[in-house]
Amino acid sequence: MTASFDVRDFRDPADTESLRPSDYPSQLCRVCDINRETSLCSRLTKDEFTRVLSMRDQFQFPPLHAIFREGDKAGHVYALTSGSVKLYKLLSDGRRQIVGFLFPGDVFGLANSLGYPYSAETLNQASACRFPQRMLGGQTREVAPMLERRMFDLAVRELMRAHEQMLWLGRKTALERLASFLASLARRATERGLPESPVALPMSRSDIADFLGLTIETVSRTFTHLKKLSVIVIPDNSHVVLNNLPLLSKLAEGGGD
Amino acid sequence: MTASFDVRDFRDPADTESLRPSDYPSQLCRVCDINRETSLCSRLTKDEFTRVLSMRDQFQFPPLHAIFREGDKAGHVYALTSGSVKLYKLLSDGRRQIVGFLFPGDVFGLANSLGYPYSAETLNQASACRFPQRMLGGQTREVAPMLERRMFDLAVRELMRAHEQMLWLGRKTALERLASFLASLARRATERGLPESPVALPMSRSDIADFLGLTIETVSRTFTHLKKLSVIVIPDNSHVVLNNLPLLSKLAEGGGD
């Protein structure tokens, strides 16, 4: 349960494509992230970036790959650079709660000495950048102060998302939860520069159910309900067209009437 | 809705009691926290501590005092030094989800530019230490690198607690949620050097219900259920004696059978 990586998954872009000065940090952070404004490595100085480069590992994972499991000794923090990942916790009898879906630009794997607090698994082909956790905060803080700052900001963002999901799970109906989920996916897509509709659903209905604290049957019925309200169209099971985002948002907040 | 502090609440111990060198940082951090090992200000150097002192404000709040409200412009981070605080989010129709109960040593108020993501309210008489958020991470990072480190660690702890609560809310029964809650309070009490039983419940049944995603009636019935199982005794409504912590923990994980 401790080995999380196949050697064959290892890829290092720096081995194959040389990094030109113009690649960083002004426009795209080609190695460890997507977009200068939102990425973990954004706003690093050239020196910082160079030092970070020397400490990070780059990985590619196949679909449904277990990156690490809950309880594994935690030594690294990950920044997702492409694809999607789910984070989940299990009860001994198999009940599962997905605590987050991650998209490029998100970080995961923050942990204390008790090990990772959740399992992380890819939904599709994905790549991620891995940093030693001791690089953050320790005596080696001179390595990249701005990286720590960015990591902190992203951790705060994750915490806010977690609080939002607690409201969904504790106090919203099935319809409100699914509407909130779709609206949230749309908003996060726009933050990555993608259109807000159609929304991609790289996860299964079962994953959505375990994320929203529902059963797959209820998720399916609720999708049908939203279809009948003409709020969404489902061209195929991994895409949703949002026809009426204002109404979707209203439903998400309980304005269903 | 923006003013969060009464001037009369302001107290600055440094105004009334002078700080002797022996007070920091070796034993107790008398000003901004409880216990050197677990506090925000633990492990600061003398210089760091002095600089932090000059930037922090110390507050005392009466019971049921609103420290800030969801959406307020966020400029400060708080470290609770005594008493208890609840953090909650509201829906427009009044439904409420409490996203955390805080005890001495916990931090709250981390936010991004959208303002505080939750409201914060005291449960009882409480005191807290307030830092400007820009003190963390910005250009002024030289102020107290170790403070940032501590803040990051405490944010990670909050995130882990949030993930745990998501599992409770999404996948546990009423009995499992209440058992988890009591076990968690007991564990956190021991972390603060208090006995694990009796557990203090500074919050109302209504607060517990809104924390666990239940109604007050269900919370009440479930307390009765735990009493009948002889797992707990309730000497008064703000204290619970844990008679059988192993069984309580088993019930919390679904080992009810």
Next chain:
DNA sequence: CGGTAACTTGACTTAAATCAACAATAGTGG
């Protein structure tokens, strides 16, 4: 004391879970 707020208990309802087919989709190999 008296009155209000907080909590408990009981009767009944309901949203979502469970159980059970059934339909669509995606692979797989001939």
Next chain:
DNA sequence: CCACTATTGTTGATTTAAGTCAAGTTACCG
């Protein structure tokens, strides 16, 4: 390219855990 199969998703019938409604009871506070 098309059966064949397995997986995934949908729909319907029924059950159930928790919610709602309605009394009671206890604790708190002036």
